[in-house]
Amino acid sequence: MSLERFLKFQAQTSTHPFVVEVDRAEGSFIYDKHGKSYLDFIAGVSACPLGHNNPKVVSAIKEQLDKYLHVMVYGEFVQDAPVALAELMAEHMPQPLQTTYFTNSGTEAIEGAIKLSKRYTGRAEIISAINAYHGNTMGSMSVMGYENRKRAFRPLIPGINFIEFNNEKDIEKITKSTASVILETIQGGAGFVEPKNNYLLKVKKRCEEVGALLILDEIQPGIGRTGKLFGFQNYGVVPDIVVTGKGLGGGMPIGAFTSSKKMMDCLMDNPKLGHITTFGGHPVIAAAALATLKEITSSDLIPRTLEKEKFVRNYLKHPLIHEIRGKGLMLAAMLPNSELASEVILECKNRGLLLFWLLFEGKALRITPPLTISIKELKKGCDIIIDVLNNLKQ
Numbered sequence: 001m002s003l004e005r006f007l008k009f010q011a012q013t014s015t016h017p018f019v020v021e022v023d024r025a026e027g028s029f030i031y032d033k034h035g036k037s038y039l040d041f042i043a044g045v046s047a048c049p050l051g052h053n054n055p056k057v058v059s060a061i062k063e064q065l066d067k068y069l070h071v072m073v074y075g076e077f078v079q080d081a082p083v084a085l086a087e088l089m090a091e092h093m094p095q096p097l098q099t100t101y102f103t104n105s106g107t108e109a110i111e112g113a114i115k116l117s118k119r120y121t122g123r124a125e126i127i128s129a130i131n132a133y134h135g136n137t138m139g140s141m142s143v144m145g146y147e148n149r150k151r152a153f154r155p156l157i158p159g160i161n162f163i164e165f166n167n168e169k170d171i172e173k174i175t176k177s178t179a180s181v182i183l184e185t186i187q188g189g190a191g192f193v194e195p196k197n198n199y200l201l202k203v204k205k206r207c208e209e210v211g212a213l214l215i216l217d218e219i220q221p222g223i224g225r226t227g228k229l230f231g232f233q234n235y236g237v238v239p240d241i242v243v244t245g246k247g248l249g250g251g252m253p254i255g256a257f258t259s260s261k262k263m264m265d266c267l268m269d270n271p272k273l274g275h276i277t278t279f280g281g282h283p284v285i286a287a288a289a290l291a292t293l294k295e296i297t298s299s300d301l302i303p304r305t306l307e308k309e310k311f312v313r314n315y316l317k318h319p320l321i322h323e324i325r326g327k328g329l330m331l332a333a334m335l336p337n338s339e340l341a342s343e344v345i346l347e348c349k350n351r352g353l354l355l356f357w358l359l360f361e362g363k364a365l366r367i368t369p370p371l372t373i374s375i376k377e378l379k380k381g382c383d384i385i386i387d388v389l390n391n392l393k394q
């Protein structure tokens with residue numbers, strides 16, 4: 001009944017939604033209305049680092065609910081939760097990344113970062129990467145490097161040029177006309193592609209030479225998923241603007257962009273109100289994010305992510321898995337073709353394991369469980385994948 005209503009009344013994004021009729025969720029598991037449990041290797045597409053219904057996050061939300069909800073648009077009133085969250089982010093970010101602007105979603109934070117780079121440099125060109133994904137609003141879609149998914153929505157914003165991720169020759173295309181280069185620290189939709197041979201450092205050096213800014217999109221790799229709080233810390237680079245989202249909210253909707261105070265101050269003046277939002281920095285969301293960030297930065301979850309990666313790499317072995325890409329708990333098991341990957345994802349779901357697709361790379365099995373997952377749970381999920389691969393129909 002509720003499936004029919006979902007299909008009838010709720011806007012659909014594809015002709016084949018994944019469909020789990022959710023009843024409740026806890027830790028690494030989601031339970032459906034028919035009494036079935038699913039081990040969750042998706043974590044809300046990397047958005048639930050502390051698993052489902054983490055008690056610390058839930059109680060922070062409840063505490064804030066009892067005080068106040070929305071009271072004013074972004075940037076006018078002093079509210080404890082967003083201030084403490086911005087301060088904690090500053091504590092964990094390298095200099096000079098000390099000032100954070102909160103938005104309602106990742107894509108909105110990307111929009112803010114692009115605007116900030118244009119406003120700060122006074123330049124118009126934005127350079128992005130082929131196969132990049134940064135979100136679905138018009139600006140973010142303009143810097144998406146996958147023509148098939150954006151052709152129908154043209155015209156998009158002008159002045160966007162593309163380089164190939166990890167191609168050092170292409171770095172020369174960054175010039176004195178470039179406001180910013182926007183890159184995912186690890187390309188997500190493209191297939192969990194890591195930067196190689198100090199690529200990000202080389203891009204940053206070129207940006208410095210020509211006065212362009214480097215924006216790193218940490219919406220997916222950020223908040224502990226890759227064995228460091230921010231993915232860029234694995235590669236020795238400090239961007240000019242960092243964009244976060246997803247996992248920062250611990251299961252609540254958030255986005256954020258962080259830069260130096262000097263840079264961010266551009267948005268106050270000329271024109272004033274250079275970037276505004278009604279709900280960005282919402283106290284309930286900020287309380288959830290604060291509890292999430294506190295837990296992730298004060299526990300051993302981040303280093304244990306690397307142990308868990310090691311476990312998956314050692315244990316998830318099968319002749320049909322020719323590569324495991326990614327870092328920490330941002331992993332993609334690569335199969336020979338997309339038909340096989342889809343068959344495995346759907347059969348694993350039947351068997352009570354949630355895996356998912358990547359946006360532009362059909363051959364991948366997404367493995368992005370909560371950071372709180374246990375080795376025992378990881379083993380259970382890997383056993384299901386191996387068993388499904390051993391019993392394929394194709």
Ligand SMILES: Cc1ncc(COP(=O)(O)O)c(C=O)c1O
Binds near residue numbers: 106110135136218220
């Ligand atoms: C790398 C990256 N950037 C941006 C976004 C957009 O974030 P949101 O869906 O919260 O707008 C996503 C979401 O999948 C993402 O993975």
